[in-house]
Structures are given as C-alpha cells and as structure tokens.
Amino acid sequence: MPEPRLGRPRSTAAHGAILAATRQLLAENGYAEVSMERVAARAGVGKQTVYRRWASKAPLVAEAVLSAYRSASTADLPDSGDLAADLTSWLSGYTAFLATPDNAALVRALAAAAADDPQDGETLYRQLTGPQHEAIRERFRRGVQAGQVRADADLEAAAEAVIGVTLYRMLTPGDPDRRFDGLVDVLIAGIRR
Known part of the structure; x- marks a missing residue:
C-alpha cells in the first residue's frame, strides 16, 4: 500500500x-x-x-511538447485501398501539421531536448512518433492482407522511412510543401508484391 x-x-x-x-x-x-x-x-x-x-x-x-503533440490527431492514416495514395495523403497532412510555426518550433525543441539528454533521446523519439509509426505499420499490414504488399517486406523499416522523412523535413530548411511522390514511389516499389 x-x-x-x-x-x-x-x-x-x-x-x-x-x-x-x-x-x-x-x-x-x-x-x-x-x-x-x-x-x-x-x-x-x-x-x-x-x-x-x-x-x-x-x-x-x-x-510540454509531447502533451501538445498528443492532443493533435496525426495518427489517422486513411485506408482507401490505394496504399500509395493513402501514404501520400497522410504525409501531406502530417507535414502540414508539422510545418505550422508553433508545431515546427515544438518539434525542433524536442529534438534539442533529446540531444541535450541523450539517455532519453530514444524514449522521446518513440513518444513523439509512436502513434504515427504504429498507424503506418498497421496500414502496411493491411496492405499485406490485401495482397498489395509482399509478406516478407520489412514493415518496420518502411514505417521508419516514412516517419524519418517527416522529421528530416522539419529539421532541414526548405519548402515544407514539397511533394512526397518520389518517396512513396520508391517505398511502394520496395514493398509491393
């Protein structure tokens, strides 16, 4: 007690x-x-x-960052039956969410906090991206069941690539509205049956 x-x-x-x-x-x-x-x-x-x-x-x-980040519904991944279109749509929406000045500042601050406290860096990353990462993996699993994705594809690596590119775009200068078509094409080509 x-x-x-x-x-x-x-x-x-x-x-x-x-x-x-x-x-x-x-x-x-x-x-x-x-x-x-x-x-x-x-x-x-x-x-x-x-x-x-x-x-x-x-x-x-x-x-502070994680509490604000969790309140946004960024883990909803569409399932229209077209995996490439679903990923492109989600990436565009997620990047738009991250590109607002306040959200961008918060994500950059979390990256700085992770660098400031390396022991907790992996935990912070998982807390920040966990729901989105799981939603992407689940969408890929449904793609396997639907015959759109190879059963032996490394779904973990594919989900990491999708999450990684969003964070990369946040941490590097440039146009946040750049299209994701090339990434999605390469990714889908690698996991497609």
Missing part, C-alpha cells in the same frame, strides 16, 4: 500553466532561450514549483 504524500497536493492548474508557458517560450525564442526561471515567471509560479516537477529543462520541454 503506497504511503500518503505529505504536504499540499500538486496543483493541476499550475502544472498546465507551466507546460503552456514552456510551449509559448519555445515558439517565441527556441530551446536555447528557455530556462526554468523564465518558465516560472511566464507561468506565474515560483521557481521551486517548476523544479519540484522537473529536475532540468530537457524533461520539462519534452513533456
């Missing part, structure tokens, strides 16, 4: 205000300019309130 906590319970309102303040600072100034002190001031809480919840900036940024 767990022991009861001593002291006052943590405020969910303060927790939410801290996460929102972190996201605002990330969007305005980027990862390098976020500090525990600035977050506390923006959230209207004491510095100790922030430090009681997060030991350092990297886990704070990670939770």
Whole structure:
C-alpha cells in the first residue's frame, strides 16, 4: 500500500500553466532561450514549483511538447485501398501539421531536448512518433492482407522511412510543401508484391 504524500497536493492548474508557458517560450525564442526561471515567471509560479516537477529543462520541454503533440490527431492514416495514395495523403497532412510555426518550433525543441539528454533521446523519439509509426505499420499490414504488399517486406523499416522523412523535413530548411511522390514511389516499389 503506497504511503500518503505529505504536504499540499500538486496543483493541476499550475502544472498546465507551466507546460503552456514552456510551449509559448519555445515558439517565441527556441530551446536555447528557455530556462526554468523564465518558465516560472511566464507561468506565474515560483521557481521551486517548476523544479519540484522537473529536475532540468530537457524533461520539462519534452513533456510540454509531447502533451501538445498528443492532443493533435496525426495518427489517422486513411485506408482507401490505394496504399500509395493513402501514404501520400497522410504525409501531406502530417507535414502540414508539422510545418505550422508553433508545431515546427515544438518539434525542433524536442529534438534539442533529446540531444541535450541523450539517455532519453530514444524514449522521446518513440513518444513523439509512436502513434504515427504504429498507424503506418498497421496500414502496411493491411496492405499485406490485401495482397498489395509482399509478406516478407520489412514493415518496420518502411514505417521508419516514412516517419524519418517527416522529421528530416522539419529539421532541414526548405519548402515544407514539397511533394512526397518520389518517396512513396520508391517505398511502394520496395514493398509491393
């Protein structure tokens, strides 16, 4: 049986205000300019309130970004029966979501947080991309069942390629609206029956 906590319970309102303040600072100034002190001031809480919840900036940024990211419905992958069209459609929508200035800043901040805390980098990546990765793998599995995809195709590698290109586009300069036709053609050619 767990022991009861001593002291006052943590405020969910303060927790939410801290996460929102972190996201605002990330969007305005980027990862390098976020500090525990600035977050506390923006959230209207004491510095100790922030430090009681997060030991350092990297886990704070990670939770702030992931909580916002999970609220968006980016894991819905269409299943029209045309795998190439479904992937192209999803990639275009997902990239459009990631390309908005606030979302782009958040994803870049999460990449910086992962680099700042290498032990947690893989965990952060999985938390960020897990639902989308699973949706893509599931769509590929249905493609196998429908005879569109080879049964021996490496579906894990194919899903990694799709997720990887979206993150690559976020982290590199250029036109976020570039088409994915070439990628989808190469990918489908590699897994098609």
